[in-house]
Amino acid sequence: AGSATGTGSSGQDEYMTQEEEWDRDLLLDPAWEKQQRKTFTAWCNSHLRKAGTQIENIEEDFRNGLKLMLLLEVISGERLPKPDRGKMRFHKIANVNKALDYIASKGVKLVSIGAEEIVDGNVKMTLGMIWTIILRFAIQDISVEGKIVHLYKHLLGLNVDGLGLCALIHRHRPDLIDYSKLNKDDPIGNINLAMEIAEKHLDIPKMLDAEDVVNTARPDERTIMTYVSCYYHAFAGAQKAETAANRICKVLAVNQENERLMEEYERLASELLEWIRRTIPWLENRTPEKTMQAMQKKLEDFRDYRRKHKPPKVQEKCQLEINFNTLQTKLRISNRPAFMPSEGKMVSDIAGAWQRLEQAEKGYEEWLLNEIRRLERLEHLAEKFRQKASTHEQWAYGKEQILLQKDYESASLTEVRAMLRKHEAFESDLAAHQDRVEQIAAIAQELNELDYHDAASVNDRCQKICDQWDSLGTLTQKRREALERTEKLLETIDQLHLEFAKRAAPFNNWMEGAMEDLQDMFIVHSIEEIQSLISAHDQFKATLPEADGERQAILSIQNEVEKVIQSYNMRISATNPYSTVTVDEIRSKWEKVKQLVPQRDQSLQEELARQHANERLRRQFAAQANVIGPWIQTKMEEIARSSIEMTGPLEDQMNQLKQYEHNIINYKHNIDKLEGDHQLIQEALVFDNKHTNYTMEHIRVGWELLLTTIARTINEVETQILTRDAKGITQEQMNDFRASFNHFDRVQYSSPAAVWGAPAHTGEAEFARIMSLVDPNGQGTVTFQSFIDFMTRETADTDTAEQVIASFRILASDKPYILADELRRELPPEQAQYCIKRMPPYTGPGSVPGALDYTSFSSALYGESDL
Secondary structure, three states: OOOOOOOOOHHHHHHHHOHHHHHHHHHHOHHHHHHHHHHHHHHHHHHHHHHOOOOOOHHHHOOOOHHHHHHHHHHHOOOOOOOOOOOOHHHHHHHHHHHHHHHHHOOOOOOOOOHHHHHOOOHHHHHHHHHHHHHHHHHHHHHHOOOHHHHHHHHOOHHHHOOHHHHHHHHHOOOOOOHHHOOOOOHHHHHHHHHHHHHHHOOOOOOOOHHHHHOOOOOOHHHHHHHHHHHHHHHHHHHHHHHHHHHHHHHHHHHHHHHHHHHHHHHHHHHHHHHHHHHHHHHHOOOOOOOHHHHHHHHHHHHHHHHHHHHHHHHHHHHHHHHHHHHHHHHHHOOOOOOOOOOOOOHHHHHHHHHHHHHHHOOHHHHHHHHHHHHHHHHHHHHHHHHHHHHHHHHHOOHHHHHHOOHHHHOOHHHHHHHHHHHHHHHHHHHHOHHHHHHHHHHHHHHHHOOOOOHHHHHHHHHHHHHHHHHHHHHHHHHHHHHHHHHHHHHHHHHHHHHHHHHHHHHHHHHHHHHHHHOOOOOOOOHHHHHHHHHHHHHHHOOHHHHHHHHHHHHHHHHHHHHHHHHOOOOOOOOOOOOOOOHHHHHHHHHHHHHHHHHHHHHHHHHHHHHHHHHHHHHHHHHHHHHHHHHHHHHHHHHHHHHHHOOOOHHHHHHHHHHHHHHHHHOHHHHHHHHHHHHHHHHOOOOOOOOOOOOHHHHHHHHHHHHHHHHHHHHHHHHHHHHHHHHOOOHHHHHHHHHHHHHHHHOOOOOHHHHHOOOOOOOHHHHHHHHHHHOOOOOOOOOHHHHHHHHHHHHOOOOOHHHHHHHHHHHOOOOOOEOHHHHHHHOOHHHHHHHHHHOOEOOOOOOOOOOEOHHHHHHHHOOOOOO
């Protein structure tokens, strides 16, 4: 690669003087070439992608000069001469020369770099050319500002701990990386983190590998400088944008503040002018009020205006003038045009409005005080009128309503007499209030003469009082006449009430007794009882015509009372104060009696029919029960007799008993029919039956006992057959056992041992042992099956626990225990598993693991152990 020179600082010169050293090193270090190829390719693509293209092979893709010219146009922002579009070698050389000429036009001296080497794909020359472009367009600006040396030296520490790039990003964008959490012992991780963040957030492509930096003794400085320059441009662009934004914000802030002050002035001026516009008409209003209270309210409002409302407005006016002057000063200092308020809101406009307000305010308070003194003189006389009028109105309030009341129309005689006494007292009170009415009229006349402002209402009130006074006099006379007339009518009604009370009470008692008797519940169990009740009811019905005559006489008295009340339009109740019995009650009870009489007739006839039906049910049930009961008893006796007297083979006995069972089952339909008749009797609530001594419960118990007895007897014979076959007992032996059992069942024993054929000298202990075998539950009875079991045990050769233990000892080779393997070897699998599952472990002398106790097991089989 050749060197590039240009105008710049001493830092740039320092880098330019190193060009020849880098050339010599590159010839000796192919790793640098590889690093430069990767980094320069990524740098070129970071610019070419803005034009929508990229390169893959740096020495091949620039050979025709087209993308080289496009790269220079993108990074410089300038247009280059139009390229040749031919594909011949001279076309390519011409395009490359146009690019090299443009680089030279920017003050860069190209050494040993020719268009032919680029077209031929010379890697060294191509990389040198790209490095020259990077120096001129990416690094020269940094060198001019004196930062290139500082940045390079700062980044040389990358291969030590990899924190240089992270620190650079954190310095400008602390939001992208947390520098405090980085590990200096992980240089590769730190570099990769910085490169990933730069690629994602700063739009800086990854131009080198962290391993090439950390694991290389002397990394390629061109590669590092190219990559680091991208950081500078990224952060420099952001800083310029921030500076420009701050300048704009500062200018806008000044403008916004000025606009806010203008809007504030307009708002305050509008509010103050509007307040003045509303207040001036209020102060100019001199219309006098008609009452002292209204004028005092006006005075209080004016004082509030002076103390509360006006002082803040004075302050607002002063502040408005200060704000206006301050705003004009700020506009002048910031070279802005002066502020011109809206029409009518100038400071002079506000001052003029304020002056008109002050003029309206003058004399308003003096006018208020003079008007109050004038009203005070008239108010005293008016107050006197109001007091006397109010006193009279309070007294007269409700009096007309009381006199208009027709409460006497609904009052009793006693109440009407009390009303007369009360009315006489009112007439005396009315005469005493005549003087006050005359005084009220005189004061009203005086107020009219003095031209009182509210004279109309005074006259109206006075007229109402006089009219009311005349009305009270008229109403008082009419009420006295009505009370006296009502008193006479009530005296007549009172006599009729007394007559009604004397006759209604006994008649009501008779009706209540009749209703109670007609609704009286009855329970009868025979036809004779119901016929007696029917006879008594017929006697009662014969008394009804006489009772109806008394009822009509009592009701006619009440009708007379109602006629008087209706004739004179009286609103009193027809209720009798001397009797709790009412006409409606008499009518309803009489109707109830008339309804109950046929109902009683019907219920008595229904009960008579029911008693006849019950009698038929009793006879029907008795006819069947008197046949079924003896039949069950006969069958029970036959079965009991056959069980004792039966002889011959057990199979013949079984056949005979099966025949008995068949006959009994076939008789079941008679029992079912009797159950149906019994259900009808129960539903009819019949609890006695003089035609039979059998009840359904007796029949059920007898039938169940019969079924149980035949089933037990058949089971006994079946058991005997099983015992006979299992024990090898002959039919003759079985007959002997039966004969012996029946014999001993019928006789008294002189010795208990004789029952079992034991010697007479057998002791009580032996007998107790025998009884424990044949009667284990201690019920005191011995069944034929228990008898057979005992006799066969005493006479037959059976296995014992000792014999089984001896057999296990043989299988165990005389050991006191046996092993599971020995059981499986000597016994079938099912029996062997049965023994292994139930034998307890052997814990005696000489025990071995898995030893089983066959002695305890054998004893348990015969009930001689707790197992």
